Amino acid sequence: MLDHDRCYAAAATRDARFDGHFIVAVRTTRIYCRPSCPAVTPKQSNVEFHLTAAAAQQRGFRACKRCRPDASPGSPEWNLRHDVVGRAMRLIADGIIERSGVSGLAASLGYSERHLNRVMTDELGAGPLAIARAHRAHTARLLIETTAMNFTDIAFAAGFGSVRQFNDTIREVFATSPTNLRGRRGRVGAPGPVGEVCLRLPTRRPFAGDQLLAFLGAHAVPGVESWDGAVFRQVLTLPHGHGVASLHAGDDHIEAHLRLADWVDLATAVQRLRRLLDLDADPVAVDAALSGDPVLAPLVARAPGRRASASADPIQTAIRAVIGQQVSLAGARTVTGRLVAALGDPLDAALAAGTSLTRAFPTVEQLVAAPDEPFAMPTARRDTVRRLAAAVLDGALTLDVGVDHDRARTQLLALKGIGPWTADYVVMRGLGHPDLFLHTDLVAVNALKNIGLDVAATHRWAPWRSYALHHLWASLGTLDGAANAAAGLLRSTTPAPNP
Known part of the structure; x- marks a missing residue:
């Protein structure tokens, strides 16, 4: 309340x-x-x-x-809460109602439609349909005012079922017509051949945007991601096709150039990028809490507004975490890049034009069916990748923004070859948990030693231990500058998984 x-x-x-x-x-x-x-x-x-x-x-x-x-930036509350309302808000933002309706949302959460509607209305003053409608209206206004798309394309990109529904909603929510909203916009560029829009994704200050993109760039897998020191690019696998996002950091926003195979995926793509970049965080609250520790305060002062990057695709993050077990980050990128080159679907030429991106990350179906040759890794790790993909495929493992974090961790640990480090990393990075510290992470342990602490001291950084971990990771960088903020991660290794 x-x-x-x-x-x-x-x-x-x-x-x-x-x-x-x-x-x-x-x-x-x-x-x-x-x-x-x-x-x-x-x-x-x-x-x-x-x-x-x-x-x-x-x-x-x-x-x-x-x-x-x-x-305005989204409420940080929905990324922090793990109850049914928080999980529902994340799924609605991801577009589940447009894809599966309220029944699909309720089924994902394990509740009846009636109970879910009652819980959300009692707490938020609006049910799932009304909240989804507000998301559609916001997406539509964003496209009206910042792109040259025609209104029909905007209506369906925003998730409306018809142009009439789009017009009625815009008039009701904004007390004006789509034409009048467009009249207030500045000059915009025309969309590319398969559709390209440039969007401003707002966030709260302070914002260590350059360090954030450098962190992602240090993990970039050839073919599916790239980093040139200023722009981070990533292939997105979306419900109706692939997309390419090119991201550049500003003082209080990310400038995102998006190309999509299908406009209907636009709102989902934007929300997944916001989660990847942790754009709905409250940096003032995080920095104030962590700066209260005199040992951690210098690290926070060095990069105020540091974000704890999550993921645009939790399943992909889990696969990459397994591949990276017991190898350096550079080695993991190389091995993963070979897997992408062998199994990933090739990108449409129009989507990839002007970039070094070539393929999408392999699907779980492709990983399960693949022969041994593309897996340039030990047999045990190859089998773990396949078990993980098969568990997702048959429903034994759920990794999406609406899953209960404790349940996901339990399901991960039940798989042979996945130990606590891997499970916790997936929950932290894949699902965006703000308060997880990887106690057995070698880089984190070394960073703690450098500031005279051990893992027992990390409890005092709750509820922002994931952010503290990112500060510690960056603290082992050997060179100054945002481009080297994640340098310490290049030496990261992980302990052996469960047998």
């Missing part, structure tokens, strides 16, 4: 740190805003606060045209 007095204090001071945490709805104007909106000066008795834009829309409020509350 939101504390009315605290929310009003944040809104009264127009504190931008709370943008995305909650919505300010003004009863007299029937408009909802960000907490930082310069136009919000109402009496306390005339405002109400909501966790989601959908709840405000359900009560008849429409979005402010000045502060554009739908364009």
Whole structure:
């Protein structure tokens, strides 16, 4: 539940740190805003606060045209919470309702549709359909104002079932027509041959964006990812086809150039990139907590706003974690690159144009059916990769944004060849757990020794131990500069997995 007095204090001071945490709805104007909106000066008795834009829309409020509350970073709460509401919010953002309906969402969470709707409405003021509708409206506005796409393409890219539904929703939520929204945009470029859009993905300050992309670049697998010191590129495997994302860091945003085989995957691609880049984090809260430790404070001061990168594809992260067992990061990249070259589907030429990207990461079906030759690794590790892929394929292992983290860890540990390090790494990086420390990670242990601590001390960094781990990893870099922020990881090895 939101504390009315605290929310009003944040809104009264127009504190931008709370943008995305909650919505300010003004009863007299029937408009909802960000907490930082310069136009919000109402009496306390005339405002109400909501966790989601959908709840405000359900009560008849429409979005402010000045502060554009739908364009603020997302609430960090949904990445932190592991209850049914948090898991449902992550799945809705990933587009499950557009793909499978509310029934698919409920089945993924293990609840009936009626119970799920009641729980979400009681806590958030809006049910799954209303929340999905708010996501569609936000995506549509983003495309209207920042791209040259026609309205029909935008309607289906945003997940609407028809152009009429798109028009009605835009008018209801934003109190204007799509044509009027487009009239406010600046100059934009035309889409590429298979569709390319340039989007601004907002985040909160401080933002160590260069260090974040350098971290991802240090792990780049040839063919499926690339890093040139400024732009990180990645092939995305999406529900309706492949995509290519080119990412460049700004002070408070990521500039993302997206090419997609099918526009209907756009909202899903954006959300998966936000999770990969941890763009919905609250860096002020994280840095304040970690800086309270005098030993860790210098590392935080060196890179304020460091993010704990998650994953655009948890299954791919799990496969890569197994391949990387007991080898250096450079060796793991080489082995994984050979596997991609042998098994991955080739990219459409239009998607890959102007990049060094060539293939998508192999699917679990391809890994299960592949002969031995592409697996340039010990037999035991090859068999573990196959067991992991088969477990995903037959439903014995679930790795998606809506899975319970403890359940996923238990399922991973049940597989022969996967030990605690691998399971914890997948939960932390693949599923975005903010409070996991890899106690047996050699690089982390060495970094702790360098600052005079041992693993027993890491409990004091809860609930942000994943962020502390990223600071420690980066602390072993031997050269200055963002491009070398992840240099220590090049020497990373992992302990032996469970037999």
